Amino acid sequence: MTQPPRPAPTRRRALATFGAAGAAVLLGDVARMAHAQGAGPLKLGFQVHRTGIGAAYGRWYERVATAAVARINDAGGIAGRQVRMIAEDDGTDPRRGAEVLDRFANLHGADLVFGPLFSNVVIGSAPRAAELKMPYFVVSEGHHVASGTLNRYTLQPGITDVKSQVRSVAPYVAANIGRKVTMIFPDFAFGHDHREFFTDAIAAQGGEVIAQIPVPPTETSFTRYFPRIPRETEVLYHVMVGPAVLTFVREMGEFFGGRGPALFGFIDSLEAVDIASPGLEFLEGSHLWEGMPRFAQPDQTGHDARYRAAVGVDDTGASIDDPRDVSTYAHMFGVWETLSVIKAGMETAGYRGPSDRPALIEAVEAMTDMPLSDDHPQGDKLFNGRTHQVFGRQSVSRVEGGRLIRVHETSIEDTLYEDEVDYTTRPF
Amino acid sequence: MEFGPHLMLALLEGAVTSAVLALTAMGLSLVFGVMRVVNVAHGAFFMLGAVAAWWIADLVGAHPALGFAAALLAAPLLVGAGAMLADRLILAPVGYDPERTIVATIGLMYVIEQTVLMGFGPDARPVAPPFDARIALPWVERTAEGLALYWPWGLSITAYKLFVIAAAAAILAGLWALMTRTGAGLVMRATQQDRDMARAFGVPVSRVFARVFGLGAALAAMGAVLVVPIQQAHYLMGGDPLLLSFIVVIIGGLGSLPGTVVAALLIGMTDGIVSVFLSPTLAKIVATLAVALVLVFRPQGLMGRARA
Numbered sequence: 001m002t003q004p005p006r007p008a009p010t011r012r013r014a015l016a017t018f019g020a021a022g023a024a025v026l027l028g029d030v031a032r033m034a035h036a037q038g039a040g041p042l043k044l045g046f047q048v049h050r051t052g053i054g055a056a057y058g059r060w061y062e063r064v065a066t067a068a069v070a071r072i073n074d075a076g077g078i079a080g081r082q083v084r085m086i087a088e089d090d091g092t093d094p095r096r097g098a099e100v101l102d103r104f105a106n107l108h109g110a111d112l113v114f115g116p117l118f119s120n121v122v123i124g125s126a127p128r129a130a131e132l133k134m135p136y137f138v139v140s141e142g143h144h145v146a147s148g149t150l151n152r153y154t155l156q157p158g159i160t161d162v163k164s165q166v167r168s169v170a171p172y173v174a175a176n177i178g179r180k181v182t183m184i185f186p187d188f189a190f191g192h193d194h195r196e197f198f199t200d201a202i203a204a205q206g207g208e209v210i211a212q213i214p215v216p217p218t219e220t221s222f223t224r225y226f227p228r229i230p231r232e233t234e235v236l237y238h239v240m241v242g243p244a245v246l247t248f249v250r251e252m253g254e255f256f257g258g259r260g261p262a263l264f265g266f267i268d269s270l271e272a273v274d275i276a277s278p279g280l281e282f283l284e285g286s287h288l289w290e291g292m293p294r295f296a297q298p299d300q301t302g303h304d305a306r307y308r309a310a311v312g313v314d315d316t317g318a319s320i321d322d323p324r325d326v327s328t329y330a331h332m333f334g335v336w337e338t339l340s341v342i343k344a345g346m347e348t349a350g351y352r353g354p355s356d357r358p359a360l361i362e363a364v365e366a367m368t369d370m371p372l373s374d375d376h377p378q379g380d381k382l383f384n385g386r387t388h389q390v391f392g393r394q395s396v397s398r399v400e401g402g403r404l405i406r407v408h409e410t411s412i413e414d415t416l417y418e419d420e421v422d423y424t425t426r427p428f
Numbered sequence: 429m430e431f432g433p434h435l436m437l438a439l440l441e442g443a444v445t446s447a448v449l450a451l452t453a454m455g456l457s458l459v460f461g462v463m464r465v466v467n468v469a470h471g472a473f474f475m476l477g478a479v480a481a482w483w484i485a486d487l488v489g490a491h492p493a494l495g496f497a498a499a500l501l502a503a504p505l506l507v508g509a510g511a512m513l514a515d516r517l518i519l520a521p522v523g524y525d526p527e528r529t530i531v532a533t534i535g536l537m538y539v540i541e542q543t544v545l546m547g548f549g550p551d552a553r554p555v556a557p558p559f560d561a562r563i564a565l566p567w568v569e570r571t572a573e574g575l576a577l578y579w580p581w582g583l584s585i586t587a588y589k590l591f592v593i594a595a596a597a598a599i600l601a602g603l604w605a606l607m608t609r610t611g612a613g614l615v616m617r618a619t620q621q622d623r624d625m626a627r628a629f630g631v632p633v634s635r636v637f638a639r640v641f642g643l644g645a646a647l648a649a650m651g652a653v654l655v656v657p658i659q660q661a662h663y664l665m666g667g668d669p670l671l672l673s674f675i676v677v678i679i680g681g682l683g684s685l686p687g688t689v690v691a692a693l694l695i696g697m698t699d700g701i702v703s704v705f706l707s708p709t710l711a712k713i714v715a716t717l718a719v720a721l722v723l724v725f726r727p728q729g730l731m732g733r734a735r736a
Contacts, residue, residue, distance in 0.1 A: 052664075055550030216709065220659045220668070224441055224704045226582055227434050243552035243662045255582045257562050278556055 041084040042077070042351075044069070044342070045104035045113040047125070052092030053217055053242040054118045056272035060328045061115060061139070061335050062087060067311045068339040079347045086110060094124020101125050105132045111354060114338055115139055117331065118241075119189040126150040133428065135357050137342060139334040141165070141291075143193045146389035148421025152428060153357075155364055155388040158338030159291065159331065162193035164415035165266075168394050169289055170201035172408050177262050177287060178234030179207035184225065185239050187214035194239050194266070209237075217242045226255040239266035246273045253282035263287065267294070267397075267404075271328040274318070276402040283399045287407070290395045291330040292378045295404045307336065307377035316403070333378040340375035341367070341383075358428040365424055382412050386422040391415045433567045433580040434704065442700020444589050444658075447596035448651045450692035452669050453676035454603065454685065455647030461683025462620045462640045465524060468533040469514075470648055471670025472540035477507050477649025478661035479548050485555045492556035496657065499555065503653050504646035511645030515638045524637070537666075544663045557657035561587040592654045599650055600689065607685065616640060620683065648673075672699075675715050679722050681732020691730060 046065050049058030069085045077083055086108050090097040097116065104110040112135040116122050119142035126144075129136035130151035138145065138156050143163045145156040173181070181202055185191035191214060199209045211230050215222065219242070229236060240248045249269055252260075263286035275283065294317030296304065311332070312320045319325035341364060349356055349363035365385030372380045381392040391412050397404040456470045480503035485495035514536055522528040564584045566577045607613035618626040619636050627633045651669070652661075659665070676695050680687030695715050702711040722729060 051545060051550045059551075219708070220662075220665065223437075224700070224708060227437055227704055229582075231581060243550075243664075244660060246552070246554055247658070247660055254562055254584065254586060257564055257582075257584055259581065272551075277554070279560065 041082040042346070043108060043110045044083055044085050044339075045101075045108060045110035046085050046087040047090050047097060047100050047104075047113055047116045047121070048087050049092040049116070049118060049121070050087075050089035052090075054092035054121075055243070057117050057328045057331065058089075058092070060272070060332045061117065064311050064332045064335040065115060065339065068336045071310060072339065072343055078343045079351065090116065090121055090125075092118050092121060094120045097121040097125035098128040101128045101132060101134060101136070105134055110134070111351070112137065112342065112357070112360070114342065115335060117141070119144060119193075122154075123149070123189055126154045129153045133357060135361055137338050139331075139338050140190075141331070141334075142190055143197070144189065146384075146387040146420060148387075148423075150388075152361065152388075152423045152426045155361070157341040157364060157367070157383055157388075157390045158336070159334030159390070160392050160394070160415060161389055162190065163197045163417060164389075164391055165289060165291075165394050166194060166198040167201045167417060168410040168414035169396055169408075170198065170205050170207075171414075172396050172410075173235060173237075173264050173287075174202060174205035174207045177264050179205070180232055180234040181207060181209045181237050181264075182211040182213065182229045182233040182235070182261070183209055183237045184213040184215060184229075185237075186217040186241050188217055190241065191215075191217075191239065194237075198237060215240065215248075220244045220247065222248045222251045223255060226252065229261070233261040235264050236261045237264050238269050240269040241271075245269050245271070246277060249273070249283070250277075250279040253279060256282070258282055265289070267291070267330040271330060272326050274324065274326050275399065275404065284402075286399055288397050288399070288404065289330075290397050290404065290406070292333045293395050293397060293404060293406050294327070294329040295397075297406050301372065301377070303372060303374050303377040306374055307333070311336070337370075337376050337378065337381070341370070344375075361428070380412070382416075384419065386424055387419050388423050430567075430580065433565075433583040435701070436565065436567070437583055438701045438704035439697070440585050440589070440700075441704060442697040443593050444696075445699050446693045446696025447593045448655050449669070449672055449676060449696050450600060450689050451596050451651035451654070452648050453673040453680070453688050453692050454600065455644035455651075456673045457677045457680065457683060457685060457688040458616075458647070459641055459644035460677065461685070462616055463519075463524060463637050464526060465519060465529045465641070466526070466533070467641075467644065468530060468670070469536040469540060470533075470644070470673060471666030471668075472537040473507055473511060473645035473666075474648040474652045474669045475544065475661075475663060475666035476510065476540055476645075477503050477652030478656040478659075478665060479544055479663070480506050480649065481653040481656045482553045482555050482661040483548075493558035496555065496558040496653075499656075500650070500653050504649040507649035508642035508646035512638045512642035515641040519641065520634060520637070541663055541666070548661075548663060550663060552660040552662040554660045555656045557586070557588040559587050559591075563587060563590075588657060592658070595654055596651070599647075603647070604685075612639070671712075672715070675719050677729075678719050679730060681729025684729060684731045687729055687731030 048062050049055060069083050073082050088100045088103055090100045104113050114137035116138055117140050119140055122138045122140045122142060123144055130153045136154045139159050141159055141162050143161045144150055145154060146161050185194045195212055202209060213225055213228050215225055265288050267288045267290045296315035313327050314320050317327050317329040345360050345364040349359040351360050367383045370376050370381040379393045381390050383390045393412060394410045395406045396408040398407045452474055459465055459467050481499035484499040484502050488495040488498045518532050519529055522532055562584050564579050567580050568575050569578055615631050615636055618631055619633055623633060676691045677688060680691030698714060699711045702714055
């Protein structure tokens with residue numbers, strides 16, 4: 001059923017040097033002496049999309065999680081205890097997702113669960129997490145956390161949500177690309193977030209969504225959807241997920257034959273896809289949202305460089321071992337940052353065992369500013385404990401010469417919106 | 429999009445779907461007609477063909493056309509050989525019993541899917557088309573000066589999609605010639621008509637069965653090799669072709685080869701038109717409804733012969 005993660009010795013070596021760096025080790029040793037009480041390792045359950053439509057993300061999420069856990073352990077673990085990651089495949093399936101939570105709670109005795117991306121899995125699993133009283137750290141981008149549909153045990157401290165992403169980039173789209181927009185998006189919760197929030201956001205900028213075209217996420221052929229794009233469309237807003245994203249983009253190019261509307265897409269349509277693939281030349285000059293720039297930018301930070309080395313990704317966003325293996329760079333930093341938050345939260349809460357789970361959640365809820373650092377290589381963040389959602393900067397990149405060049409970065413303030421829930425008032 | 433170009437695009441998309449579907453369904457129909465085996469693993473053979481095509485094209489690595497040509501020749505052979513082996517190892521020992529073969533082929537489907545998942549992985553992988561010219565098609569419109577040609581947005585087809593239609597037609601013509609003009613075809617038809625009588629006349633029925641099962645899987649694989657430059661190889665891609673093939677074979681009449689072609693055209697074109705104008709989900713609903721109606725009003729299918 002499952003396959004073991006691929007070994008990547010070079011990454012490990014990179015990690016060894018990275019993790020061994022200076023003060024972290026020293027601090028870790030102090031912490032270890034203070035807290036080592038014969039307790040076993042902390043068990044972090046990793047709910048991963050190894051198979052199903054999320055497999056491309058799952059592979060990279062797992063590599064990042066492995067690298068982040070190795071880094072934490074090299075620096076002395078969490079409050080002096082080593083961390084053991086237990087991965088279980090959810091098949092990108094909501095029902096399996098809930099079963100996986102049961103396995104983590106009852107079979108593995110996990111302290112918490114983290115890691116899922118696909119919104120259908122998150123929405124299907126979160127109620128079970130609350131029943132099991134299991135802290136559930138999702139890396140999903142869906143607005144379902146901040147909207148209040150989920151529960152006190154579900155948090156999203158490592159990646160921003162769709163609502164803040166689309167609201168913050170809408171002014172750029174309206175000012176620089178066009179105002180009459182047709183949207184094409186996957187027909188499930190994640191795509192519906194795009195539909196709702198971008199339609200409102202572009203209207204607030206004086207623009208208009210003139211057509212909305214939903215596509216099932218399991219679709220394999222897309223030409224049949226494109227004729228519904230109205231001719232007066234100025235901007236085609238595209239976001240697609242699933243194994244067929246390359247086909248989607250290629251057929252879009254075939255359909256327009258170089259004469260279509262301007263394109264603004266979410267990088268999801270091209271995650272794990274080489275932007276220089278044959279048939280994608282038409283993307284030149286088009287714009288894409290990125291959560292974190294895939295190509296190392298001229299103003300690259302040292303944090304980004306060290307993070308790339310640790311997860312085994314080169315300056316073009318591909319695997320160091322295989323340049324054809326392109327990462328899901330715009331999303332996977334969320335796993336790394338989530339693990340940083342888990343470590344900080346557990347250490348603040350003085351976490352010792354499952355009875356301290358409410359204390360862990362309260363410790364994370366109390367967090368606010370997360371500065372740019374090796375723990376947060378994507379950039380500085382602002383966490384809202386009431387809505388369990390983190391906020392951060394967004395990038396708009398332009399395809400130039402087969403590379404993604406950042407042309408705009410939003411502020412954190414651009415991404416904020418009014419609270420829709422206060423989870424801290426809900427009982428544990 | 430205006431109605432005329434829209435319809436034209438729907439017909440072109442429908443023709444490509446029909447072509448691939450005709451090949452795939454023909455394999456299923458042939459196996460059922462001759463062997464009376466309902467092959468649930470047919471979609472898995474389709475997927476195996478696509479994965480083999482990716483593997484071979486990747487191995488050859490030279491010009492895309494060379495890799496594709498190698499895949500078109502070798503992938504069906506590989507898949508066919510695998511199917512013959514499955515026939516010997518699985519279907520023959522259960523004596524081609526109709527119920528037991530259904531269960532056996534369901535198992536075979538899972539074995540193939542999980543093996544591919546373990547070996548090939550869960551990602552979708554593209555095969556470069558051998559040639560990839562986009563052909564824009566003109567349309568007429570009434571202007572002040574009379575009729576004029578113009579090139580509407582999106583009304584286009586790629587040279588490769590035209591090739592798929594032509595290749596499928598050629599393979600089907602070859603299959604027709606094989607069935608009606610050769611000794612091998614004669615033996616297959618004899619086995620289809622009366623298995624015991626054929627055996628009495630010295631037809632090596634078990635060898636015929638193995639070949640037919642291999643040929644059926646090879647046809648699915650050919651359909652897959654043709655489709656993989658358009659759609660990418662993925663370990664779960666066999667589901668839709670399996671469902672549509674069953675729909676086609678039931679509507680066309682189980683075991684009727686001409687009926688299969690007619691039904692493939694019918695379903696492919698309806699799928700193209702309904703999914704372009706309305707929605708692809710509705711197209712599946714329409715096809716499934718057609719099956720229900722055929723089963724109620726003409727259980728033997730459009731061109732099948734009623735059996736006692």
